[in-house]
Amino acid sequence: MTTAPGTSLRITIPELASLLRPALLRLTRIVRNQRVDLSVTLTQLSAMWTLEKRGPMSAGELANCERVQPPSMTKVLANLEERGLVRREVHPTDRRQAIIAITPEGVTLLDSERRSRDAWLTQQLGTLTAEERALLQKVIPIFDKLAAQ
Amino acid sequence: MTTAPGTSLRITIPELASLLRPALLRLTRIVRNQRVDLSVTLTQLSAMWTLEKRGPMSAGELANCERVQPPSMTKVLANLEERGLVRREVHPTDRRQAIIAITPEGVTLLDSERRSRDAWLTQQLGTLTAEERALLQKVIPIFDKLAAQ
DNA sequence: TATTGTTATACTCTATAACTATA
DNA sequence: TATAGTTATAGAGTATAACAATA
Numbered sequence: 001m002t003t004a005p006g007t008s009l010r011i012t013i014p015e016l017a018s019l020l021r022p023a024l025l026r027l028t029r030i031v032r033n034q035r036v037d038l039s040v041t042l043t044q045l046s047a048m049w050t051l052e053k054r055g056p057m058s059a060g061e062l063a064n065c066e067r068v069q070p071p072s073m074t075k076v077l078a079n080l081e082e083r084g085l086v087r088r089e090v091h092p093t094d095r096r097q098a099i100i101a102i103t104p105e106g107v108t109l110l111d112s113e114r115r116s117r118d119a120w121l122t123q124q125l126g127t128l129t130a131e132e133r134a135l136l137q138k139v140i141p142i143f144d145k146l147a148a149q
Numbered sequence: 150m151t152t153a154p155g156t157s158l159r160i161t162i163p164e165l166a167s168l169l170r171p172a173l174l175r176l177t178r179i180v181r182n183q184r185v186d187l188s189v190t191l192t193q194l195s196a197m198w199t200l201e202k203r204g205p206m207s208a209g210e211l212a213n214c215e216r217v218q219p220p221s222m223t224k225v226l227a228n229l230e231e232r233g234l235v236r237r238e239v240h241p242t243d244r245r246q247a248i249i250a251i252t253p254e255g256v257t258l259l260d261s262e263r264r265s266r267d268a269w270l271t272q273q274l275g276t277l278t279a280e281e282r283a284l285l286q287k288v289i290p291i292f293d294k295l296a297a298q
Numbered sequence: 299t300a301t302t303g304t305t306a307t308a309c310t311c312t313a314t315a316a317c318t319a320t321a
Numbered sequence: 322t323a324t325a326g327t328t329a330t331a332g333a334g335t336a337t338a339a340c341a342a343t344a
Binding site: 059074 | 301302306311312
Binding site: 178181182207208209219220222223227240243245246247 | 324325326327329334336
């Protein structure tokens with residue numbers, strides 16, 4: 001099963017699916033557990049990160065970005081709001097919608113979390129070759145494409 | 150610092166970490182939910198798949214393969230055993246250890262699960278280009294390396 | 299009547315701490 | 322005393338179904 005650099009044995013698409021799925025699952029388990037500040041989980045961090053990157057948006061829109069169902073996002077937001085890391089405002093013209101925004105406290109936490117929390121993954125990535133990292137970078141948009149359903 | 154043909158812009162390692170983490174999280178969420186037979190979860194399936202691929206092993210060894218703590222594996226195995234999908238035997242020389250093996254029923258379920266459950270991912274992978282699939286295939290061992298801690 | 303979001307409920311996933319049995 | 326595994330406990334993550342408020 002060894003492959004020379006740059007070449008790979010051809011496998012079928014279902015075989016690729018069978019290999020990719022558990023590999024994803026295991027790596028995500030590890031990444032999820034690399035927490036320095038135990039008060040913020042990966043799920044919460046990812047939601048905050050999206051809010052920071054894309055700006056304020058409705059709860060439903062955020063759930064869609066994060067690929068979770070609305071009730072799941074409700075829970076995450078309740079937790080974050082309670083701690084003052086995000087705030088909600090009513091939509092100016094549609095009072096059903098809650099517009100969620102990250103707070104300055106949220107941004108501050110995000111910065112320090114990112115520095116400390118990324119430490120493990122950053123360190124791990126540092127052990128790879130530049131080619132392997134380039135490969136990872138190229139695969140991210142493919143993941144996004146797959147996750148887009 | 151040469152740029153190989155086909156590579157994208159170079160980013161820093163922490164930036165790569167910040168991009169990779171949420172991409173992983175979101176794709177795993179989607180993949181986890183693609184269940185045809187609702188009775189078997191991705192976590193259970195992955196454990197069974199490892200047993201099938203690597204053969205019988207102790208509960209602790211399996212937990213290690215799957216990157217979970219022993220009590221988490223205990224739960225998974227209790228569920229699988231109850232349904233006759235795995236069986237346990239006591240270790241011939243060390244009666245503390247439980248040697249776990251997949252049963253013929255487990256293999257059967259795994260086969261049909263793989264066919265049906267992989268349907269979504271297989272279909273999604275089919276929408277990618279051959280180059281993108283080759284990239285995914287090459288990235289799997291890198292994931293395994295990262296997950297190995 | 300349709301849409302946005304929340305509440306109610308339930309189950310899986312996962313961990314840490316404490317315990318049991320065996321070595 | 323050390324190791325393998327289980328039990329006890331707890332919380333996060335996530336979903337579906339039912340509901341409320343608003344459009």
